[in-house]
Ligand SMILES: [Zn+2]
């Protein structure tokens with residue numbers, strides 16, 4: 529299983545796809561790439577599993593909110609899920625029972 533870091537070409541491709549903005553809040557501060565499915569759970573570096581987040585949203589989804597909010601990390605996961613499935617459906621369908629969303 530590949531679990532290497534994201535190479536620069538892929539990184540640029542994801543930023544460009546997402547318009548050099550956070551997929552959640554449209555912020556441009558400290559852009560980072562987030563794995564929807566964690567690498568430790570088998571998530572890969574395919575675009576289907578990667579999303580651009582600003583540093584605040586990225587910390588938040590990992591459980592370290594940088595600001596006071598009622599939004600939970602689960603809400604953010606859900607928003608990312610919808611963002612990616614809007615982009616890649618029907619090839620990306622986390623709701624299909626038993627399916628791995630990256631297949
Ligand atoms: Zn953000």
Ligand SMILES: [Zn+2]
Nearest residue numbers: 561562563586
């Ligand atoms: Zn992340």
